[in-house]
Amino acid sequence: MLRKPTETDPRLPAEQLSKLIDSLRDVNxxxxxxxxxxxxxxxxxxxxxxxxxxxxxxxxxxxLRSRATGELAPAVVRVAEGISAEDIRLxxxxxxxxxxxxxxxxxxxxxxxxxxxxxxxxRLSGIKSVLAAPLENEGExxxxxxxxxxxxxxxxEEADLRLLTSLANVAAAKIQNARLMEENAExxxxxxxxxxxxxxxxxxxPEEPPPLPGYELHGSNVASxxxxxxxxxxxxxxxxxIYATIADVCGKGVGPALLMASLQASFxxxxxxxxxVS
Numbered sequence: 001m002l003r004k005p006t007e008t009d010p011r012l013p014a015e016q017l018s019k020l021i022d023s024l025r026d027v028n029x030x031x032x033x034x035x036x037x038x039x040x041x042x043x044x045x046x047x048x049x050x051x052x053x054x055x056x057x058x059x060x061x062x063x064l065r066s067r068a069t070g071e072l073a074p075a076v077v078r079v080a081e082g083i084s085a086e087d088i089r090l091x092x093x094x095x096x097x098x099x100x101x102x103x104x105x106x107x108x109x110x111x112x113x114x115x116x117x118x119x120x121x122x123r124l125s126g127i128k129s130v131l132a133a134p135l136e137n138e139g140e141x142x143x144x145x146x147x148x149x150x151x152x153x154x155x156x157e158e159a160d161l162r163l164l165t166s167l168a169n170v171a172a173a174k175i176q177n178a179r180l181m182e183e184n185a186e187x188x189x190x191x192x193x194x195x196x197x198x199x200x201x202x203x204x205x206p207e208e209p210p211p212l213p214g215y216e217l218h219g220s221n222v223a224s225x226x227x228x229x230x231x232x233x234x235x236x237x238x239x240x241x242i243y244a245t246i247a248d249v250c251g252k253g254v255g256p257a258l259l260m261a262s263l264q265a266s267f268x269x270x271x272x273x274x275x276x277v278s
Contacts, residue, residue: 040064040178044076047145047171052078055131055160057147061088063095064135064143067179072099072143083150090146091122098132098144105132106161122148129155133165137172142179145171197257201231204257204264210236217244231260235271243271 038046044062051060058080063072072095077088098105107130110122122130128151135143145168149155201221209217219232235243245267249256 040175041075043171043174043178047167048076048078050167051145051147051164052080054163055147055156056080056154057131057156058083058150058153059088060145060147061090062135062143062145063090064175065141075143088146094122094130094132094146095144098134098146099141102134102136102141104134104161104165105130106156106158107131108155108157126151128153131156131161131164133161133168135168135172135175137169137176140176142172142175144168200257201260204260205232206234209234210242212242217242231263233264233267235268237271243267 048060048062051057060076060078061074062076064075065072074088094105097103107122110128110130127148129149130146131148132144132146134141135145145164147156147164205221206219209219217234219234221230221232231245231247231249233245235245237243247260247263249260249263
């Protein structure tokens with residue numbers, strides 16, 4: 001015998017329970033994707049697949065914050081079959097409400113959105129219902145996910161916002177982890193490049209100055225960081241005289257180090273020509 005749930009009855013209606021189970025399954029499947037070695041682009045496509053499969057929106061968009069500029073830019077755009085693929089333009093008010101305040105946004109029905117400042121403009125765009133959630137991990141918002149339904153289609157509910165927020169949080173963790181790994185890889189590559197540049201540079205500098213009667217010649221290069229653009233060299237002449245050069249090669253890394261090698265070769269070639277000196 002079925003019992004109607006009451007305020008004191010902890011059991012959920014069958015339809016609501018089924019929806020909750022489906023939501024948990026979707027979050028679990030996305031969480032499993034975190035364990036796979038996939039790119040952020042692949043994860044976002046999978047995220048949008050799950051969102052369209054479960055929430056059945058007409059349009060969807062993921063914005064990601066650029067590490068270089070801090071600006072939000074589209075990373076994934078998706079539209080349902082039969083829906084125009086026109087650009088999805090989000091109002092600054094909506095973006096601020098989600099990203100700056102780090103809150104999910106739900107507009108169940110824009111036609112009854114009295115008191116919601118952006119409901120009118122959204123309704124004029126032919127949109128009936130809106131969901132948006134920040135991609136947030138450990139207090140940092142790396143973007144947002146947005147979906148909507150056109151007038152005449154379904155309306156989103158509180159349960160839909162909870163699901164979208166959960167999926168967004170899982171995706172944000174993966175994005176943050178991927179970016180940290182990318183930064184570490186870039187740093188390791190930079191360290192290897194600097195080490196190579198330092199090795200090239202040290203091989204180009206003379207181990208010790210040539211002897212010159214009546215003089216003591218010294219030269220050293222102590223880099224303040226891993227590499228230095230300073231170059232010095234000596235080149236003995238067959239007549240007992242010595243050429244000395246000091247130069248500053250602009251830039252850091254392998255490129256400037258190779259430029260220094262070219263400079264050394266040119267200096268030696270020129271010095272060996274026994275150009276007359278006073």
